[in-house]
Amino acid sequence: MSMIRDTLAKVRQRIRDAAQSAGRHADSVGLLAVSKTKPAEQLREAFASGQRDFGENYLQEALGKQVALADLPLVWHFIGPIQSNKTRALAEHFDWVHSVDRLKIAERLSAQRPSHLPPLNICLQVNISEEPSKSGCLPEEVPALAAAMAALPHLRLRGLMAIPAPSTDPTTQRAAFARLRQLQAQLPLPLDTLSMGMSEDLEAAIAEGATWVRVGSALFGARTAPATAADTAP
Numbered sequence: 001m002s003m004i005r006d007t008l009a010k011v012r013q014r015i016r017d018a019a020q021s022a023g024r025h026a027d028s029v030g031l032l033a034v035s036k037t038k039p040a041e042q043l044r045e046a047f048a049s050g051q052r053d054f055g056e057n058y059l060q061e062a063l064g065k066q067v068a069l070a071d072l073p074l075v076w077h078f079i080g081p082i083q084s085n086k087t088r089a090l091a092e093h094f095d096w097v098h099s100v101d102r103l104k105i106a107e108r109l110s111a112q113r114p115s116h117l118p119p120l121n122i123c124l125q126v127n128i129s130e131e132p133s134k135s136g137c138l139p140e141e142v143p144a145l146a147a148a149m150a151a152l153p154h155l156r157l158r159g160l161m162a163i164p165a166p167s168t169d170p171t172t173q174r175a176a177f178a179r180l181r182q183l184q185a186q187l188p189l190p191l192d193t194l195s196m197g198m199s200e201d202l203e204a205a206i207a208e209g210a211t212w213v214r215v216g217s218a219l220f221g222a223r224t225a226p227a228t229a230a231d232t233a234p
């Protein structure tokens, strides 16, 4: 009963349709399968249907899946909040980190990236809707933070990431994504990545230039399982 093959086909079709409406090539939009709380076997099934890039939010849970799936050539993306005592494992075990929002975290990731690995791809996460107590730097902090992060030797700043305040109104959705695109366009840096759009709003994100859409529930179904204890410990 391979549901994932079917949901992957549906999401890929949504991406193709949205790209076409926006006059973009479908292959300019990457699909990041957000597999938090889902067991390794479901990622293996997605791999069998052609999925390579997986996004995880909880470090211990992700490391366990990396061990279980070590026989597969997967690309691992971290997209969750980052505590500074987790940076070494992130630097050692991931290909991308989308959720970097402080210079101290970026400095630690750069210092801890093993020299035998290529530079770690990072995105600067922006609190684009300026919601109190949400992850992400403020929009006005982006130019200075991006410049400082781009200068770190073992990182490659690829672009900006955001999780806008949820909205079911396509116009509101697009306005937030457009703001992120415009912020990025103003930076004097060679950036190629806009990580924005999830199950409910990927069409609006693609219309505004998303290069990674991060899709969880539309692929794997609703999430019910809690994170592992090690990930929720303070």
Ligand SMILES: *Cc1c(COP(=O)(O)O)cnc(C)c1O
Binding pocket: 034, 036, 057, 079, 080, 163, 198, 199, 200, 214, 215, 216, 217, 218
């Ligand atoms: C969980 C999560 C997603 C996926 O959300 P869905 O609505 O399930 O598609 C995307 N990005 C981040 C940062 C997440 O934490």
